[in-house]
Amino acid sequence: MGPDGPHLLERNPVIRVRPMASDDRARWDAFVAACPEATFFHRAGWREVLERAFGHRTHYLLAERGGEIVGVLPLTEIRSRLFGHALISNAFCVYGGIATTEEAARAALDSEARKLARALQVGYLEYRNLRPRHPDWPTQDLYCTFRKPLEPDVEANLKAIPRKQRAMVRKGMKNGLKAEFDADVDRFYALFADNVHRHGTPVLPRHYFVLLKEVFGADCDVLTVTHQGRAVSSVLTFWFRDEVLPYYAGDVPAARELAANDFKYWELMRHACERGCRVFDYGRSKRGTGQFDFKKNWGFTPQPLYYEYDLVRLSHIPQHNPANPKYRLFIALWKRLPRAVVNTLGPHLVKSLG
Numbered sequence: 001m002g003p004d005g006p007h008l009l010e011r012n013p014v015i016r017v018r019p020m021a022s023d024d025r026a027r028w029d030a031f032v033a034a035c036p037e038a039t040f041f042h043r044a045g046w047r048e049v050l051e052r053a054f055g056h057r058t059h060y061l062l063a064e065r066g067g068e069i070v071g072v073l074p075l076t077e078i079r080s081r082l083f084g085h086a087l088i089s090n091a092f093c094v095y096g097g098i099a100t101t102e103e104a105a106r107a108a109l110d111s112e113a114r115k116l117a118r119a120l121q122v123g124y125l126e127y128r129n130l131r132p133r134h135p136d137w138p139t140q141d142l143y144c145t146f147r148k149p150l151e152p153d154v155e156a157n158l159k160a161i162p163r164k165q166r167a168m169v170r171k172g173m174k175n176g177l178k179a180e181f182d183a184d185v186d187r188f189y190a191l192f193a194d195n196v197h198r199h200g201t202p203v204l205p206r207h208y209f210v211l212l213k214e215v216f217g218a219d220c221d222v223l224t225v226t227h228q229g230r231a232v233s234s235v236l237t238f239w240f241r242d243e244v245l246p247y248y249a250g251d252v253p254a255a256r257e258l259a260a261n262d263f264k265y266w267e268l269m270r271h272a273c274e275r276g277c278r279v280f281d282y283g284r285s286k287r288g289t290g291q292f293d294f295k296k297n298w299g300f301t302p303q304p305l306y307y308e309y310d311l312v313r314l315s316h317i318p319q320h321n322p323a324n325p326k327y328r329l330f331i332a333l334w335k336r337l338p339r340a341v342v343n344t345l346g347p348h349l350v351k352s353l354g
């Protein structure tokens with residue numbers, strides 16, 4: 001080794017990857033808040049939510065150089081007799097994968113995740129990326145996300161909404177709709193559970209949403225729209241840096257005629273603008289769905305999501321989503337089941353879908 005060798009090593013110490021410890025949480029979240037690649041779904045609180053709500057085992061990996069965090073990778077292990085065994089970054093989240101400030105850390109985290117997937121003998125490792133990271137891995141072109149900059153002026157944001165949808169917002173105003181933030185998830189959950197039942201989808205447990213508000217505090221809100229005192233539409237929203245992310249939503253069948261959903265999202269957009277947010281993230285939707293078209297009609301451009309798979313024990317990408325034709329009969333039957341039955345059985349099924 002040359003005379004400068006030891007000094008170079010001191011200035012550029014080796015990257016080490018290890019599991020996140022309980023006392024790493026504040027440092028982890030400080031890194032996530034500062035890392036441009038990180039999203040709300042990289043926050044350490046998801047580990048607590050997913051473990052307590054569903055009993056899933058998590059593997060949150062961090063990369064350090066000289067004691068400083070330079071990359072994070074939240075992984076959730078899901079084991080199900082019906083849907084298989086998987087390692088996902090991040091389960092129940094639209095985004096995930098490796099968030100880092102340097103490529104060496106990305107390579108180190110990626111290598112550790114692939115080793116872990118094989119040690120656990122999962123069917124596959126899945127990264128939910130905003131950008132492609134492994135062009136050589138199998139991927140599926142199923143989801144798009146919808147993100148758009150917000151103008152600093154409220155009226156400018158209203159004028160930016162395409163004419164037909166802006167008319168729906170004004171219709172909601174004329175219908176006397178009101179929007180307010182709720183302290184709990186009660187009204188939201190009633191609307192959400194009704195909505196997913198109508199679509200033939202198993203409902204997430206109420207406890208999951210209670211935990212989201214408990215763990216993320218002021219960064220998780222519920223906005224509910226009422227008509228003549230009756231709750232007709234509601235959305236659970238995340239706040240991250242200068243972004244607002246409406247994530248889970250529910251409504252009654254009459255919401256469309258009342259223009260309650262357009263009004264709801266406008267009220268959230270208005271509030272976000274006044275709060276100083278600069279990005280409105282409408283979240284992901286499957287191609288060819290009503291939600292996909294609704295977001296396009298609001299003037300948002302679909303951006304493909306890159307869900308990449310390292311197939312460990314499987315030979316093909318799993319298709320655990322309502323677009324899979326083999327679930328059509330199940331969906332039709334589920335819609336016809338009594339509400340009490342689906343609310344009881346649903347959480348046991350959906351926890352394994354991730």
